[in-house]
Amino acid sequence: MGRADERRARQRGSHRGAPKRSSNAGGTASSTASSNATSHAGSATGGRTGGKTGAKAGGKTGIRRLFTWKKILGTFFGLCLLVMGAFVVLYLMISVPKGNAAAVQQSNIYKYSDGSTLARDGEVNRELVDLDQVSKGVRMTFVAAENKSFYDDAGVDFKGTARGLVNTLSGKGKQGGSTITQQYVKNYYLTQDQTVTRKLKELVISLKVDRQKSKDAILAGYINTSYYGRNAWGIQAAAQAYYRVDADRLSVAQGAYLAALLQAPSQYDWAVASDTSKKLVTARWNYVLDNMVEEGWLSSSKRDGMKFPVPKAPKGAPGMEGQAGYMVDAADNALMRQLVAKGTADDLEEAATMVKAGGWTITLNIDRKKQAQLEKSVKGQLTSKLDAKKRDIDADVQAGAVSVDPKTGGVVAMYGGVDYVKHYTNNATRSDYQPASTFKPLILAAAVEEEATTQDDQPITANTIYDGTSKRPVVDDGKKVGFSPPNEDDVDYGDVTVQTAMNKSINSVFAQMGVDVGMDQVIKTAGELGMDVENVKSVPAQTLGTMGASPMQMAGVYATLDNHGRKVTPALVKSVEHKDRTVEFPDAIGEQVVSREAADTVTSVLTGVVDDGTAKTSVRDNPARDGQQVAGKTGTSDCNKSAWFTGYTPKLVTSVGVFGEAAKAGTTRCGEEKPVKVKEFSQVTLQGAAGGGRVNGGGFPAQIWATYTFGVMGDTSKFDLDTDQGAAVRPSNTPTVTTPPTTPSNEPTSEEPTTDPPTSSAPPESSPEGTPSSEEPDPSTSPPPSSPGGGIELPGDPDDPQRDE
Known part of the structure; x- marks a missing residue:
């Protein structure tokens, strides 16, 4: 083949290489013939191999040619x-656009369950100040906290905005990165909605505002429009709310706290912050000041001399006097949490901005008549008896209460304190005091639910006998666990049934029971019933109720028991209306969290506390009871810092707590311990309040409960219980004797366990309505006598208020 033939072969796109040209003329013919033969052979197999060979020969595949x-x-x-x-x-x-922060502010309207107006909250707590009214040092704390390049940038952080757009599209929520200009634009010109459209508008408007306004004007707008918590909008209101000074009197250290506060106002408010939040805001405060030193806005010597400026205690807003402020604040918080839960707001700070912007009509489950009766009961049974001029301790007494309908979960009445303006913290929702022995029923609930057994494998029932000796070491699998709790007044009870142990609130019994059940299971059951146990350790000491709890929480726990084990989450808000959005609240009645048998068994046992236990004087013998069946439990915490009664009828559950809170800094003591210096609002003893001795759960709390409940209960009712255990029903079996795993006392008790029901047990001796019984002897004056009938006679009730009279 000549060169022309080779060229034509290539042009035809033949996949075969051109045949080699012979080196002599004689070979040309044979070469051509060979080539033709090969061509024919190749045509037979080309369909199978041509494409692959061609790919190798041609170099690039289809994907590579495309990309x-x-x-x-x-x-x-x-x-x-x-x-x-x-x-x-x-x-x-x-x-x-035109600024709308002040122009679109509206009132929020709060209503009782019947539709009548409870309160109207519409005035925005803001006073605009010029930047020259704020010292330069304080101004720069905000720049150091939020946007160090503020005076040099173009008003936009493109990287942060891009990240925010991506997170919005992917549903991950918002991220930091906005400049001061962008935050000012969001506060003043736009809304808090987290949408792509809003973020794009924020970006464009920020660029334009940065060109149209000076940096000082933007900074002034930012610190005047931001929300600082405590219903304070703007730096002037914040300065007054946190330090009781005007903005021009703020120190750099105080300004750094306010600047740090903007990251999370609800979480970082020192008055209500948890220990973790206090550490976080302190770290943020240090971060702000360190940035100022780094940028040359603050000298190292002045920085080193600064101490964290603890804010003043909060004050209630004008117009929210009495109980109205507590209910409005609690309703706002409930709405904020729901906005976050539904994804309408990314966090509580954003939700707070939405709520405080106004336009909401919030109807509460509060019943006007029950609310009035609860306030009247607290005044009549407690606050009217306090006189701080005569007794300093009386100024330290605080009360809180929550009443819940167990069938609907609605909070029908709430007492937050003496006056929202005088005492800002809501005692009904605060969870910093120990619930003490009101936790004991939860241990029994876990025992029945899990069909737990004692150390010698006996089922735990209302009739199981435990050793009630004070300071008896708790044992697990034959080994001491290092916990030996004393009973109230260090009283030794000897062998008692679980029913009697609940009636008398015997610590040693329930400490051992908790270990028998398993503390992990006890804490799990407590959480299922409604307590906040997220950070609670599963240790035997928790059997004494040493974690924090609020009257709201305890009302929900006991309402779940009252509702036969179906979860009740107290609901303050009934419904919400707004012109721009709809917010639906979840059903307050949830799923079955413990069996009906477990819940009803606890209810049955708790009737014994009222009829033959620590609440009998205040509740059982109350002339207004009129045969009403009642279940409940008293509680008195260590050092008498809190006293509780949480009780219920088939129609109403109410938890009452009385708390010792220092009205001012001073000294306090617990028993014979040395005096301890305390700060304002610290927890202190209630001992001696109202001129009496120890404040027990069976005293003021139970008296408030009885006066309120019997004043609003209507027709009497009986519990519908699915159990054969406890004081509310006649026992169908004899007590189960469990041998104490260890006998720590030097002298053995004279009483021997008996197969007959102890005389201290509840019915059949006590009817559900509660027939008065004789008072038990006081252990301080006489030893526990033996029962002539072979049963077990017990010392007097340590939680009985009459013992201190």
Whole structure:
């Protein structure tokens, strides 16, 4: 084949290489013939091998031809040009709107369950101040906290905004990164909605505002429009709310706290912050000041001399006097949490901005008549008896209460304190005091639910006998666990049934029972019933109720028991209306969290506390009871810092707590311990309040409960119980004797366990309505006598209020 033939072969796109040309003329013919033969043979197999061979010969596959570097780069630059073009269009189309932060403010209206108005909260707590009224040092704390490049940037953090857009599209919520200008634009010109459209508007308007206004004007707008918590909008209101000074009197250290506060006002408010939150805001405060030193805005010597400026205690807002402020504040918090839960707001700070913007009509489950009766009961049974001029201790007494309908979960009445303006903290929802022995029923609930057994494998029932000796070491699998709790007044009870142990609130019995059940299971059951146990350790000491709890929580726990084990989450808010959005609240009645048998057994046992236990004087013998069946439990915490009674009828559950809170800094003592210096609002003893001795759960709390409940209960009712155990029903079996795993006392007790029901047990001797019984002897004057009938006579009730009279 000549060169022309080879060229034509290549042009035809033959997959075969051109045949080699012979080195002599004679070979040309034979070469051509060979080539033709090969061509024919190849045509037979070309369908199978031609494509593959051609790919190898041709070099690039179809995918590689489609995605070349040139095409990828071209597409990338094309998209960039498209985005830039779209941004130019947006920049031209979007103009800076008129400021709307103050113009669109509306009132929030709060209503009772019957539709009548409870309160109207519409005045925004804000006073605008010029930047020259704020010292330069304080100004720079905000710059150091939020945007160190504020005076040099163009008003936008493109990287942070891009991250925010991506997170919004992916549903991850918002991220930090906005400049001070962007935050000011969001506060003053736009809404708090987390949408792509709003973020794009924020970006464009921020660029324009940065060109139209001076940096000082933007900074002034930012610190005047931001929300600082405590219903304070703007730096002037914040200065008054946290330090009781005007903005021009703030120190750099105080300004750094306010600047740090903006990251999370609800979480970082020192008055209500948890220990973790206090550490976080302190770290944030240090971060702000360190940034100022780094930028040269604060000298190292002044920085080193600064101490954390603890804010003043909060004060209630004007117009929210009495109980109204507590209910409004609690309703706002409930709405905020629901906005976050539904994804309408990304966090509580954003939700607070939405709620405080106004326009809400919030109807509560509060019943006007029950609310009035609860307030009247607290005044009549407690606050009217306090006189701080005669007794300093009386100024330290605080009360809180929550009443819940167990069938609906609605909070029908709430007492937050003497006056929202005088005492800002809501005693009904605070969870910093120990619930003490009101926790004991939860241990029994866990025991029945899990069909737990004692150390010698006896089922735990209302009739199981435990050793009630004070300070008896708790044992697990034959080994001491290092916990030996004393009973109240260090009283030794000897062998008692679980029913009697609940009636008398015997610590040693329930400490051992908790270990028998398993503390992990006890804490789990407590959480299922409604207690906040997220950070509670599963240790035997928790059997004494040493974790924190609120009257709201305890009312929910006991309402779940009252509702036969179906979860009740107390609901203050009944419904919410707003012109721009709809917010639905979940059903307050949830799923079955413990069996009906377990819940009803606890209820049955708790009737014994009322009829033959620590609440009998205040509740059983109350002339207004009129045969009403009642279950409940008293509680008195260590050092008498809190006293509780949480009780219920088939129709109403109410938890009452009385707390010792220092009205001012001073000294206090617990028993014979040395005096301890305390700060204002610290927890202190209630001993001696109202001129009496120890404040027990069977005293003021139970008296408040009885006066309230019997004043609003209507027709009497009986519990519908699915159990054969406890004081509310006649026992169908004899007590189960469990041998104490250890006998720590030097002298053995004279009483022997008996197969007959102990005389101290509840019915059949006590009817459900509660027939009065004789008073038990006081252990301080006489030893526990033996029962002539072979039963077990017990010392007097340590939680009985008459013992201190």
